[in-house]
Amino acid sequence: xxxxxxxxxxxxxxxxxxxxxxWKRFAYGAGLVLVAVFxxxxxxYRQNQTEIAAGQALTQVLAAGNSSGEADAxxxxxxxxxxxxxxxxxxxEAATTLFTxxxxxxxxxxxxxxxxxxxxxxxxxxxxxxxxxxxDAQGKGEAAFSAYQKAAGQTxxxxxxxxxKFALGRIDEAxxxxxxxxxxxxxxxxxxxxxxxxxxxGRLAIELKAKIPAxxxxxxxxxxxxxxxxx
Numbered sequence: 245x246x247x248x249x250x251x252x253x254x255x256x257x258x259x260x261x262x263x264x265x266x267w268k269r270f271a272y273g274a275g276l277v278l279v280a281v282f283x284x285x286x287x288x289y290r291q292n293q294t295e296i297a298a299g300q301a302l303t304q305v306l307a308a309g310n311s312s313g314e315a316d317a318x319x320x321x322x323x324x325x326x327x328x329x330x331x332x333x334x335x336x337e338a339a340t341t342l343f344t345x346x347x348x349x350x351x352x353x354x355x356x357x358x359x360x361x362x363x364x365x366x367x368x369x370x371x372x373x374x375x376x377x378x379x380d381a382q383g384k385g386e387a388a389f390s391a392y393q394k395a396a397g398q399t400x401x402x403x404x405x406x407x408x409k410f411a412l413g414r415i416d417e418a419x420x421x422x423x424x425x426x427x428x429x430x431x432x433x434x435x436x437x438x439x440x441x442x443x444x445x446g447r448l449a450i451e452l453k454a455k456i457p458a459x460x461x462x463x464x465x466x467x468x469x470x471x472x473x474x475x
Contacts, residue, residue: 251354299330315341320356332358336367339374343381352378369398371410380411406432406441413445417452426452 301321318338325331351439355375376391384471392415395408413428426449433446 294329295330296327301325301330301334312348314338315345315347315350326361332362332365332367336362336371336374339371343374343378346379346382352382369395369401369404372398373404375409376411380415385415387418402436403439403441406416406436406439409435410441410445413448422452422456425458 254466291437301324315338318334318341320334322335323339325334335354335358339351339358339443340353354376355371358371359375362368365371370465372391372395376388376395379391380388385466389412392408392411396405397414398404398408409432411427413432415427416422416425416428429445429449429452433449434443436442436445
């Protein structure tokens with residue numbers, strides 16, 4: 245027992261000179277750690293305060309209900325609080341407001357800006373659908389179809405998937421591609437049976453399937469007039 249105590253004491257006495265020679269290095273390292281902790285704490289505090297301020301600003305704009313100036317107000321919040329969750333929501337709200345106001349080109353630009361700035365965001369599916377709808381409203385069918393396909397490939401928000409697929413069916417229907425449209429509507433009805441979108445898709449699928457034989461039937465012999473669908 246005495247031998248162990250002596251050995252421990254010897255180790256301590258041997259370490260004392262080493263600590264005395266290196267104490268400045270230890271103090272410097274400890275100081276760096278304290279500075280890093282302070283910076284991290286301060287940054288977290290500032291970030292939290294910024295998030296709170298952005299959230300309050302967005303809430304005030306949405307609560308005001310001023311549709312005429314809402315888009316501009318939301319865009320200002322998005323710029324002032326870029327990177328915050330509220331700032332992201334503000335940009336998406338601005339794009340949505342522009343769309344509902346009939347400013348489809350402006351809405352397209354803001355939806356695209358959202359996707360470029362926040363490509364992996366929680367609201368990416370909604371922004372992709374908004375971009376597709378903006379293109380669709382401007383008559384840019386091919387670009388809209390591609391955007392709807394991309395939105396339909398999202399799995400984060402099933403309501404977005406349903407809306408995007410339904411829009412794809414509508415585009416095919418408008419182009420006279422009744423078989424393709426009926427297939428899409430049938431899929432939507434089967435995948436989302438209890439939703440309003442699914443029920444409407446089921447109804448349209450039945451109507452289109454009834455048109456498919458008539459559309460595919462050859463014109464009567466001796467009749468050179470172009471074939472037209474009766475509505």
